[in-house]
Amino acid sequence: MLPFNNLIVTDRNSQVSIAAQISDQIIRLIRDGVIVPGALLPATRILAGLIGVNRKTINKAYEDLLDQEWIESVPRQGFRVKTNLPLIKPRSFHPVNKFEQTDRQQPVFIEKDEIPKLGKRRIPDYELLVTDGLPDYRLTPHNDMQREYRKHLDNKALNRATYFLDQGGHPSLKNATASFLNSSRGLNVAEENVLITRGGQMAIYLAITLLVGKGDEVVVTEPNYVFSDETFLNAGAVINRIGVDEDGMIIEEFERILEDRPVKMLYLAPHHHHPTTVTMSSERRLKLLQLMSKYDFWVIEDDYDYDYHHSNRPILPLSTSCHNGKIIYVGSYSKLLGPSVRLGFMISAPKIIQRALHLKRLFDLKGDVFNEYVLAQMIMSGSLDRHIQNVNRIYASRCALMAQLLEEKLGDKVSFAIPQGGLALWVKFHENYDLKQLIRKAAEQGLHLIGNACVNPASVHNNSIRLGFASLVEGEIIRVTDILRQLLS
Amino acid sequence: MLPFNNLIVTDRNSQVSIAAQISDQIIRLIRDGVIVPGALLPATRILAGLIGVNRKTINKAYEDLLDQEWIESVPRQGFRVKTNLPLIKPRSFHPVNKFEQTDRQQPVFIEKDEIPKLGKRRIPDYELLVTDGLPDYRLTPHNDMQREYRKHLDNKALNRATYFLDQGGHPSLKNATASFLNSSRGLNVAEENVLITRGGQMAIYLAITLLVGKGDEVVVTEPNYVFSDETFLNAGAVINRIGVDEDGMIIEEFERILEDRPVKMLYLAPHHHHPTTVTMSSERRLKLLQLMSKYDFWVIEDDYDYDYHHSNRPILPLSTSCHNGKIIYVGSYSKLLGPSVRLGFMISAPKIIQRALHLKRLFDLKGDVFNEYVLAQMIMSGSLDRHIQNVNRIYASRCALMAQLLEEKLGDKVSFAIPQGGLALWVKFHENYDLKQLIRKAAEQGLHLIGNACVNPASVHNNSIRLGFASLVEGEIIRVTDILRQLLS
Structure with a gap:
């Protein structure tokens, strides 16, 4: 309920009757849009108590409002502001100076085409939908995860963990992630190398925002995963684009750039390149590792689709090779369990992980401890693998x-x-x-x-x-x- | 399982026997830490199939490894790498150049005191814990929320919504939030003014990162909510500090700064100031609004504790007054439902909301649709109010x-x-x-x-x-x- 005691102030010394003062102020509140059309007014007894006047005074004020057709009586509910009043436009949050509000009759849904890029429309729920490669939500083990979740609702340690700042993910999930990555793709990492994020994109943002500054030269493929481009642009980087053929990124083009000017970072999905799906050949991987030892640049290895290999020959991540800690390895559990599961990871040297954690806390003070714990259980029990x-x-x-x-x-x-x-x-x-x-x-x-x-x-x-x-x-x-x-x- | 077919390569033209080639390579994998102590080796039949050799060859290789005491036999399970081997240090993610790894014997828990500020210790689960003012997790309506959650697991529209990019929160929660804020504290906003975040801090980060640039002068109180300071520093702002007394921020100090130099933004919790808990007096609020119309600066109004008023006289937010859209109003549902609920909101003019959404997607592509929907139901049914x-x-x-x-x-x-x-x-x-x-x-x-x-x-x-x-x-x-x-x- 609105704090009517603050909104309505009566003056016993005024020549206007208390009831009229109250009805006048309610009208102003309706006019200003503070009380919206269709809203129920408080019961007379309650409002009388709040303002500190006799109940009869409120009755009189409401009668005024009825006479003036601002409110109407609803059987068994009391009085409500008439619904056919013109809806008042929000005002205080519509700046008159710099960010001018476009002319709109009433507060309706945001114009989706004002949002840059993608996702411009309301989500239809009856049509055929082809995504850019997301798992089937119908296969998400919702019920298993929910059962596990409920088991831990009263877990004191977990509940108390929610009182603390994010530690880069619940320790159980950091450990389980290290173990999952070590056994599934030959990484060689421990808890201190792991930062749990809300999806792979958060890891990409952290790496780019930490390591790339304004004017830094960075390299991506053409075409590229659009949100890595956007994040580089957000950091003020200068983007260089190199081609992709059936063997992945054309390494010779990259070498020519390196010969010409210092490169701060390369963003790459060597396994199933996004969007083209090609896998980088072994020769080019080796060549890239050679270039890494010759030139000094960071690499984000985005391995969003590693676990989905139709053949029996997945290629190990670049990160399994010696890279002097210059690769930031990024992946997502959303791709494994379904798009409703918002968990991913960033793998790097402990110093980078700590700096990333410090930055992450500025926009995400705490992770979702329960979800993290449930996923850790799924990994350790083998049910994620299955x-x-x-x-x-x-x-x-x-x-x-x-x-x-x-x-x-x-x-x-x-x-x-x-x-x-x-x-x-x-x-x-x-x-x-x-x-x-x-x-x-x-x-x-x-x-x-x-x-x-x-x-x-x-x-x-x-x-x-x-x-x-x-x-x-x-x-x-x-x-x-x-x-x-x-x-x- | 590790992709052994990639990790072990045999050469039939070599003078070394195939079995010896295999055992040598497994030893190297153990030495490199790719196969960790205690790990089970694949069954001989499976490894034989993967590498494409006779099963007897694998038997022979495993016998070699047994002889050399790299592995041991476990009844009914097969062979595993001996557990008493020294654990190999992760290597690839420990950079040798810029970010040097401190000397540590083995991958143990991250040194918490390497993380700047707060949260330096493992979370103890047996002690008395006094936070800086969080709700009691024992009062979180976990069961109600879980019941509601389960009801919607098969909701097709919700599941399909997870395929799309974040739209600033599920429409139901944006609408419910507008309605909650309008009725509880007299704001006058609609869906287009609302961005759903993962807590109040994310809203603060978005506002500061969008609107404050390097070298911009900003104003906070002394003492102040530490994470707003950190976020300003992250944006490269110059922080000015003004005192707090029993009537809140000392407005005269603020005025003197405004007279002296352009201020880009003021961060303020006028209701229950953090950390001092004082509420800003009406006189100073009015004065602040006057200053806002005279000088051109942004205000973040952090109203993290609005709904907890022991008296019957909550003071309405600054945002309810006319402010030309220059106030960004920030709050959190975590404070209402418990620290495990990571949802908050940013309220602003639609153009700012859209820019904030664009930035938010760079680190948080999608929100948690199901949690958002459940909270919307709780708001609309009145159960949050209760x-x-x-x-x-x-x-x-x-x-x-x-x-x-x-x-x-x-x-x-x-x-x-x-x-x-x-x-x-x-x-x-x-x-x-x-x-x-x-x-x-x-x-x-x-x-x-x-x-x-x-x-x-x-x-x-x-x-x-x-x-x-x-x-x-x-x-x-x-x-x-x-x-x-x-x-x-």
């Missing part, structure tokens, strides 16, 4: 089906390589088709392609889009490819 | 008890004012007592005082600490005051 094995089989078959249907239905109109793993196909449309227009038309058919697209005509990857197959069941894959065939015919 | 009413009564009585016992037991050694609300007392110890030493000695008695303390001799608030009473039940309050009496006698 989950990965299960979904890997499912995703591999969805990949095969999507590839087969694209081939059958659109073979002459699209081209793609079957990736060694991951959750998406990088599909190039024949130059006769306008990808932007295709995405628009597909939306009209109820097919939302929200995968990362490359529509940069200068790029060899032009007219390509990531089709995330992992979140689609068989019937959905069939419908998606059918709609695409129909649109391209 | 919770606040309930705990307010409890906290008010804990405040009264703590004040009474401090008075009775330590009346001549401490001084404090009973705050108008909030979750902590700001207690000044007589100058004869060394507060730092007291905190140390209390810890030895099992009493951990982790509340914010002022030990700056230049400050009139020197030798003071926030004693959070809210998270302590009656018996704990008695024990805390008993230990303090004993230490001060």
Whole structure:
């Protein structure tokens, strides 16, 4: 309830009656939008107590308001402000000087196209949705995680841990993460090397914000994961772009830049490159490691999709090689358990981890201790590993089906390589088709392609889009490819 | 399992037997710490399949390793790397150049005193803990929230919402927050004015990082909420400090600074100032609003404790007055529901909210849709309001008890004012007592005082600490005051 005792002040020495003073002030509050249309007024007894007047006075004030048609009587509920009053615009938070408010009739939903990049529309819940490669939420082990969660709600140590500042993640999850990374991909790290984040992107932000300053030269691939670009731009870096072919980043282009000027950082997804899904060849990996020992630069190794390999031959991360601590290794549990699980990690030397923790606390004082603990239990019990094995089989078959249907239905109109793993196909449309227009038309058919697209005509990857197959069941894959065939015919 | 097919490579043309090649390479992997002590080796049949050799060859290699005492046989499990081997230090993430690793024998827990400020110790779970004013976790409606959570696990729209980038919070929570703030404290905002964050600190970081640049003059109180200082320093701001007395920030000192030089931003908690708990007087509030219309500066109004008012007279936020959109209003649901609930909000003009959202996505691509939705339901159903009413009564009585016992037991050694609300007392110890030493000695008695303390001799608030009473039940309050009496006698 509003603090009416503060909002309504009566003056016994005034010539205006107390009841009139009260009704006048309520009208002003309605006019100012403090009391909104449809709001219930306090019961007369309560308001009388709050303001310190006789209940009859409030009755009289409410009668005034009824007469003037500001409020109406609702059976068994009391009085409410009339709902047909024009809704008052929020005012105090609409600056009149620098950040001018665009003309809008009333406070409705934010105009999504005022938000730069992506996610411009309300989320539809009935359409076919193709992401840029997210796991299927229907496979998220919600129930197992919830059961585990409830088991620990009364855990005193966990509850008390929520009183403290973030320590870079609950110790159990830092340990479990080190153990998970050591056993799944041959890293060689301990708790002190681990910072738990709310997803891989937070790790990328921390690394770039800590290590890259204004005017620093950085290198990314073209095309690139859009949010690493954005984060570099936010840090004021100068971005250099190098090409990608079927063996990954073209290392010779990188070497030419290094010969020419000092490079502060390289951002790279060597395993399943985003967006193109290609895996960097061993030769180029070796060459990159050589360049790292010759030149002094940082590398963010974004290994967001490591655990999804369809073949039996995952390539170990660059970070398993000797790199003098210059690689920041980044990954995400969201990709393993589902997009609702917001946990990731940053792996680096302890000094970097401590500086990153210091920065992280400035925007995220505390992590989610319970979620972190539950995930640690899942890792240590082996249930995360089992989950990965299960979904890997499912995703591999969805990949095969999507590839087969694209081939059958659109073979002459699209081209793609079957990736060694991951959750998406990088599909190039024949130059006769306008990808932007295709995405628009597909939306009209109820097919939302929200995968990362490359529509940069200068790029060899032009007219390509990531089709995330992992979140689609068989019937959905069939419908998606059918709609695409129909649109391209 | 490690990708042994990649890690072990055999050469049939070599003069060394295949079995010896394999055992040599496994030894190297153990030496390098890739296979850690205690790790189980794959079953011979599986490793044979992975490497593509005969199973007998693997048997032979394992026998070699047994002979050389690198591995041992475990009944019914197979072979494992001996556990008594010296644990190998992580290497690749320990840089040899810039960020040198301190000499440590093996990967143990991170040295907490390498982390700047606060939280330097492992979290003890058996001691008395006095925070700087957090709610009691035992009163968090965990079960209600969990029940609500489970109800929505299969909600298709919510699950699909997790596929999209953060829209500044789930629309339901943005709407509910606007409605909660409008009805509880007379703000006048709509969904477009709301950004949902992971706690109040994230909102402070966003506002400062967006609006304050290197070298900008900013103003805070002395003493101040330490993480606003840290965030200003992170942005490169020049911090000016003004005093606090029993009427809050000393506005005349602020005016003198404004007359002298341009101020970019003021950070302020006018309601229950942190750490001193004082509430700013109406005169000074008015004066501040006048200064805002005369000079052009931003204000962060941190209202972290608004809903906890022991009297019936909460003072409305500055943000309810006309301020041309120059106030960023910040608050937290963690203070209402418990420290495990990591949700807060930033309230501002739509253009600022959109820029903040753009920045937030760089480190937090997606919020926790389910938690956000559950909280929205609690707000709209009125259960948050009821919770606040309930705990307010409890906290008010804990405040009264703590004040009474401090008075009775330590009346001549401490001084404090009973705050108008909030979750902590700001207690000044007589100058004869060394507060730092007291905190140390209390810890030895099992009493951990982790509340914010002022030990700056230049400050009139020197030798003071926030004693959070809210998270302590009656018996704990008695024990805390008993230990303090004993230490001060």
